[in-house]
Amino acid sequence: MVGRPLRPNKSSDPTVKKGTWSAEEDQKLTAYIRRYGIWNWAHMPNPAGLARTGKSCRLRWMNYLRPNIRHGNITKEEEDLIIKLQQLLGNKWAAIAARLPGRTDNEIKNYWNTRLKKRVGYKNKLQIPIACDIKVKPNHNNGSSHPYACLPTIDTPKLEAGIGSQYEIPTMSENSFCTSYGVQYDDKTSENSWYSPCSVTEEEERLREQFLALRDIEIEENFCGMYMHSGATDPALVCMQQELVYHSGSCQDFIMDLWGK
DNA sequence: AATCAGACCAACCGCTATGCC
DNA sequence: TGGCATAGCGGTTGGTCTGAT
Structure with a gap:
């Protein structure tokens, strides 16, 4: 040949x-x-x-x-931002670097791999809304797949979920602005308390602001894309949008903003 | 002083995305 | 539409530095 x-x-x-x-x-x-x-x-x-x-x-x-490159001496503020952005965006070093003037993706990647990764670890990983973090239970009464997903309680266990279930909806969980979702049956007999207030600390609020600033370019696409690939159909999406129950103003705004587009 | 291990970081490599023909 | 060239990204490598023994 x-x-x-x-x-x-x-x-x-x-x-x-x-x-x-x-x-x-x-x-x-x-x-x-x-x-x-x-x-x-x-x-x-x-x-x-x-x-x-x-x-x-x-x-x-x-x-x-290239001009305007800053070398070394990553400040505490920059470090904090890298940590948060990494939690929000994952290893999108270029995207992270774009938010740190004068820093390069390579530098941030190195800094993360050599100093921050071990320190931050995976425990505190902030989970951005994705389609597989929560399993919404179907309605007992009529077999409807319309769940009420609600704002979290601290004690709400994170539910195991496989990818692809039609009962999965996006959520945030531990260390997120709202710790996780509780899930409520239509007949409101859930073992998960969904009436607990979602308290938002100053830090969470700050994170939220960062998150909102980023969502247009990263989160929304992932969020919607992953949802759509979770096996859910459009009607279900609409249904859940309508039926999500919120008990906290800021969390409500935040989540509505995510769902809104 | 010599050696070693770990930390750090510049640079490379492989892959994907994009644009052009 | 397919193929190629180029740009860009993220993972990995390997050299250098530094501190401990």
Whole structure:
């Protein structure tokens, strides 16, 4: 069989330099970009006088050389924000970095992996609303699949749920703004108290603000997308939207905002 | 002073998304 | 519509630094 000749593999090309960038290389790349701008990373190294791949040049520029980059000394505020954003967005380092002026995704990723991951761990993982955190029980009386999902109580156990059940609806849980949902049968005989108030602390409120600020670009899509992939149908979604019962103003606003779009 | 282990971080690699032809 | 080139992202690697023994 005669195939196409393989494209030259630059990563194994001995003429391509790898490893730490020298000050001279930095200077060449910076000077070139200042003069000609960024037009094509792949074609840039040669005219810039660099024996690097375009990819390497891009990375060096993006992570180190470009203007307004801040190195080191991540502040407590930045650290807190990284933790919260990671909890909200997951390992979306670019998205997180976009909210920390002067910081790069690589730097934040490194910082997380080397310092924060162990400290924060998974225990405190904030669970953004997804479609598999809660199992809504069907109506005993008429077999309806219209549950009343309600705001949480601290003691409400997080219900096990498999993905794909039509009885699953989005929720938040421990460490979230509202600790978790209680679930109420239509006949209101649930063992879960759903009349307990949802107290929102200052910290939770702050988180909520961050969350709301982020939802347009990340959360809403995940939320709706995951819901729609959970096996639920549109009518069920509408039904639950209508039938969710809220007992706290701020939580209500928050959740309504999520559901609203 | 030498050695070792762990922390840190720059850079690489592989993959996906996007745009263009 | 498919293929290719490029950009961008996230996981991983490997070199360097630092502190403990």
